[in-house]
Amino acid sequence: MSADIEADVESSTPIWAAFGDLMSVLLGVFVLILVGVIGAQMQLSHRLDEEVRQRQIEAQRRKALEQALAVPLAEGRVTLVDGRIGIRGSVLFALNSDQLQPEGQALLKSLAGPLADYLRARDEILMVSGFTDDRQVRDGNRQFVDNWDLSANRALTVTRTLIVEGVPASSVFAAAFGSEQPVSSNGSEEGRARNRRVEIAPMPRPKAAAASTTDDTHGR
Known part of the structure; x- marks a missing residue:
C-alpha cells in the first residue's frame, strides 16, 4: 500500500513542475505585454503633453503680440x-x-x-x-x-x-x-x-x- 502511494506521488511530481513552468512563462509574457502597454501609454502621453505645450506657447505668442x-x-x-x-x-x-x-x-x-x-x-x-x-x-x-x-x-x-x-x-x-x-x-x-x-x-x-x-x- 505504501509503495503504491509513493508511486502516485512520484508520477504526479513532473505534472506540477510542468504546470509551474507554464505559469512562469505565462507570467513572463504577461509582464512583457504590460511593460509594452505602459511604454506605449507613456509615449502617447508625452506626445500629447508636447502638443499641449506647443499650443500654449503659440497662444502666449499671439497674446503678447496682441498686447503689443x-x-x-x-x-x-x-x-x-x-x-x-x-x-x-x-x-x-x-x-x-x-x-x-x-x-x-x-x-x-x-x-x-x-x-x-x-x-x-x-x-x-x-x-x-x-x-x-x-x-x-x-x-x-x-x-x-x-x-x-x-x-x-x-x-x-x-x-x-x-x-x-x-x-x-x-x-x-x-x-x-x-x-x-x-x-x-x-x-x-x-x-x-x-x-x-x-x-x-x-x-x-x-x-x-x-x-x-x-x-x-x-x-x-
Whole structure:
C-alpha cells in the first residue's frame, strides 16, 4: 500500500513542475505585454503633453503680440489674423506708389517700438510682405515694371522704415507676392482695396542665422 502511494506521488511530481513552468512563462509574457502597454501609454502621453505645450506657447505668442498692438488694433488701423499683422495699402501708400503717406509713416512709427520689444523677448524675426490687386500698373507709370515690382518696393519701404524707427536690421526682411494670395475677390473695388496690403508676420529665427549671429558676436 505504501509503495503504491509513493508511486502516485512520484508520477504526479513532473505534472506540477510542468504546470509551474507554464505559469512562469505565462507570467513572463504577461509582464512583457504590460511593460509594452505602459511604454506605449507613456509615449502617447508625452506626445500629447508636447502638443499641449506647443499650443500654449503659440497662444502666449499671439497674446503678447496682441498686447503689443492693442492701441492700433483698437483704432482699427491694423488687423491681426493667425499671427500676421495686416495693413491696408491705402493707409500706407497712394495708388501705384511706394512712397509712404503721413498716416502710414505715423502708423509704422507707432508699431516699431512694440515690435522691437516683442522680437527681443521672443527671439523671432519679421517678414514684411507686399501684395497688390490683379490690375496691372498703369501704362503712364514707368517707375514699376509690374505688380511684382510694385509689391517688392512697398515691402522694402516698410522694412526700411521699421529699421529707421528701431527694429534691428537683422530681425526684419522683405518679401513680394504681387497679386498672388488675395484675401478677397478682385471683382470689386472694395475687394481690390483689401488685396492691396502689406503684412508683417513674426516667425522663428532660422537656426543657422542665429548661430551665425552668435559667432559674429563672439568674434568681436
